[in-house]
Amino acid sequence: MCSPRIMNFVNKELSRRNLFKMAIVGSAAAAAAASLPRASAQATMNQIDVSNVVDLSHRLHSGFPMWPGTASPEKETVVTVKDNGFYGNIWKIWEHTATHLDAPAHFIEGGTTADNIPIENFIAPIAVIDIEKKVEDNADATLDIEDIAAWESTNGLLPDRAVVMMYSGWEKRVNDADAFINTDSDEVMHFPGFNPEAAEFLVKERNITGIAVDTLSLDPGNSTTFGTHIAVLGAEKWGLENVANLKSIPEAGATLIVGVLKNKDASGGPVRLMAVWG
Amino acid sequence: MCSPRIMNFVNKELSRRNLFKMAIVGSAAAAAAASLPRASAQATMNQIDVSNVVDLSHRLHSGFPMWPGTASPEKETVVTVKDNGFYGNIWKIWEHTATHLDAPAHFIEGGTTADNIPIENFIAPIAVIDIEKKVEDNADATLDIEDIAAWESTNGLLPDRAVVMMYSGWEKRVNDADAFINTDSDEVMHFPGFNPEAAEFLVKERNITGIAVDTLSLDPGNSTTFGTHIAVLGAEKWGLENVANLKSIPEAGATLIVGVLKNKDASGGPVRLMAVWG
Numbered sequence: 001m002c003s004p005r006i007m008n009f010v011n012k013e014l015s016r017r018n019l020f021k022m023a024i025v026g027s028a029a030a031a032a033a034a035s036l037p038r039a040s041a042q043a044t045m046n047q048i049d050v051s052n053v054v055d056l057s058h059r060l061h062s063g064f065p066m067w068p069g070t071a072s073p074e075k076e077t078v079v080t081v082k083d084n085g086f087y088g089n090i091w092k093i094w095e096h097t098a099t100h101l102d103a104p105a106h107f108i109e110g111g112t113t114a115d116n117i118p119i120e121n122f123i124a125p126i127a128v129i130d131i132e133k134k135v136e137d138n139a140d141a142t143l144d145i146e147d148i149a150a151w152e153s154t155n156g157l158l159p160d161r162a163v164v165m166m167y168s169g170w171e172k173r174v175n176d177a178d179a180f181i182n183t184d185s186d187e188v189m190h191f192p193g194f195n196p197e198a199a200e201f202l203v204k205e206r207n208i209t210g211i212a213v214d215t216l217s218l219d220p221g222n223s224t225t226f227g228t229h230i231a232v233l234g235a236e237k238w239g240l241e242n243v244a245n246l247k248s249i250p251e252a253g254a255t256l257i258v259g260v261l262k263n264k265d266a267s268g269g270p271v272r273l274m275a276v277w278g
Numbered sequence: 279m280c281s282p283r284i285m286n287f288v289n290k291e292l293s294r295r296n297l298f299k300m301a302i303v304g305s306a307a308a309a310a311a312a313s314l315p316r317a318s319a320q321a322t323m324n325q326i327d328v329s330n331v332v333d334l335s336h337r338l339h340s341g342f343p344m345w346p347g348t349a350s351p352e353k354e355t356v357v358t359v360k361d362n363g364f365y366g367n368i369w370k371i372w373e374h375t376a377t378h379l380d381a382p383a384h385f386i387e388g389g390t391t392a393d394n395i396p397i398e399n400f401i402a403p404i405a406v407i408d409i410e411k412k413v414e415d416n417a418d419a420t421l422d423i424e425d426i427a428a429w430e431s432t433n434g435l436l437p438d439r440a441v442v443m444m445y446s447g448w449e450k451r452v453n454d455a456d457a458f459i460n461t462d463s464d465e466v467m468h469f470p471g472f473n474p475e476a477a478e479f480l481v482k483e484r485n486i487t488g489i490a491v492d493t494l495s496l497d498p499g500n501s502t503t504f505g506t507h508i509a510v511l512g513a514e515k516w517g518l519e520n521v522a523n524l525k526s527i528p529e530a531g532a533t534l535i536v537g538v539l540k541n542k543d544a545s546g547g548p549v550r551l552m553a554v555w556g
Contacts, residue, residue: 046327046329046531046555046556047403047531047532047533047555047556048326048327048328048533048554048555048556049324049326049327049556050326050401050533051324053397053398053400053401054397055397055540057540058540059393059540059541059542060393060539060540060541060542061541061542062542071368073541075541075542075543078372081385081386081387082387085385086384086385086507086545087383087384087385087545088372088373088374088384088545088546089372089373089541089543089544089545090349090370090371090372090373091369091370091371091373091541091544091547092368092369092370093368093369093371094356094366094367094368095366095367095368095369096366098540099540105365106364106365106366107359107363107364107365108359109359109360115337115338119331119332119333119552120331122331122550122552123328123331123552123554125325253324253325254325255325255326255328257535257537257552258537258550259535259536259537259538259549259550259552260537260550261338261539261548261549261550262333262335262336262337262338262376262377262550263337263338263339263351263353263367263369263548264337264338264339264340264353265353265367266367266369267364267365267366267367268366269369270539270541271537271539271550272400272536272537272538272539272540272549272550274397274400274401274535274537276326276401277324277325277326278324278325278326278327
């Protein structure tokens with residue numbers, strides 16, 4: 001037999017492991033916490049335990065590869081420490097620049113805008129699906145239902161509220177805009193994305209929070225119908241494009257944190273993305 | 279005696295409780311993880327345990343109170359679902375708008391820019407210091423060394439790597455720009471901030487990651503010398519201004535996550551801020 005002290009500890013820890021309980025979130029948390037003296041709120045809480053963090057964001061700058069026809073970001077330096085005592089810039093940025101989020105409103109009339117997505121949807125368990133091998137032979141390769149099945153055969157069912165992140169190896173081209181956008185002589189782009197059938201599977205057969213790609217688009221570059229965008233955003237999930245460093249995190253078990261700007265009525269926007277684990 | 283299985287569990291959990299070990303971070307994590315097969319990385323990891331999340335960001339919009347002389351954000355809608363099949367905007371934003379970060383480079387020649395702050399510095403334990411009572415009688419009230427001492431007498435020494443967040447109640451004025459900026463007939467602003475002596479104390483006598491305020495500036499509105507900015511940014515720490523919802527989180531034990539844009543050479547920028555706890 002164990003001492004009661006140790007059994008209490010074990011039981012508490014096991015109960016604590018209901019990951020992503022999200023019992024109290026967003027404005028509900030605000031209301032609940034505000035009605036308590038701070039000390040009471042504190043007595044029931046546990047500090048989170050983060051030992052590892054990886055930045056999944058590319059640097060946003062004027063040379064970042066852009067979707068054809070969209071404007072590159074512009075920076076205007078308006079004050080400097082030397083001349084004004086402090087330094088700062090004004091930026092002009094298309095919402096879908098560098099590592100960024102697509103909100104449902106990007107494709108769906110009446111869909112949720114970036115500022116209205118519930119805050120708890122910006123913390124989600126990560127599943128990285130690696131399709132780099134098939135992309136080496138075929139820039140038009142897609143993340144298919146079979147790739148999801150392969151991930152699940154190793155890791156078990158996708159976790160509840162997962163973000164499914166496609167790693168295709170494409171980010172290695174990010175400093176060469178032509179190679180990243182990869183347009184052919186007929187102005188058709190070629191880069192990997194989610195097969196719309198896989199996207200449909202995820203929103204219908206699994207409970208996901210969003211999907212992510214290391215390329216310019218949730219759909220493959222040669223798509224003309226944007227079936228993945230429509231399936232995912234139409235189901236009120238979000239998407240992330242131009243994600244970095246997905247080779248550097250485990251394929252299961254990490255947690256994604258999405259720091260998207262809270263711009264009023266935004267269709268999406270640049271993000272600071274982090275993968276964390278204990 | 280306990281069974282070996284249970285003792286293993288207890289020992290593993292106790293060791294896991296070295297909060298914010300940050301053993302492997304940022305590019306070091308990338309390098310280390312990339313050199314391992316994903317399965318190995320996974321075998322040594324633990325998913326983080328977040329039960330509560332509160333959004334500490336205000337919505338960014340054209341009517342948000344601005345520092346006098348700086349430009350309000352502008353949104354230009356360039357495509358709509360109805361006319362173009364998808365919706366999106368271009369934003370023009372001064373870096374120090376709405377809830378935002380000041381990087382060391384904002385005041386310090388050669389200081390670190392927002393894109394070069396190490397990613398692990400964007401996850402930090404929170405200490406909320408509540409000075410609302412004295413602000414009710416005096417809009418020029420400051421967070422003083424005595425207020426830090428009072429927090430520590432209740433909660434113990436500030437945790438290593440803390441972000442010290444001033445709650446003054448000022449955010450209640452955020453939808454009334456004149457009341458939030460609070461300029462008198464001599465063009466002097468009146469709102470609370472950190473006393474520069476308290477800022478000096480924090481960077482010299484404690485190990486902080488940054489400070490935060492629910493007002494327009496780290497310094498009080500009537501400051502002409504910006505001693506708090508200079509102390510904090512000069513010590514290569516960051517600051518956060520116009521923070522929301524600090525009344526809704528415990529004064530100790532929560533963790534801050536700072537989602538600041540990774541704009542090249544930025545002096546700071548709008549952020550998505552979250553407080554999380556288990």
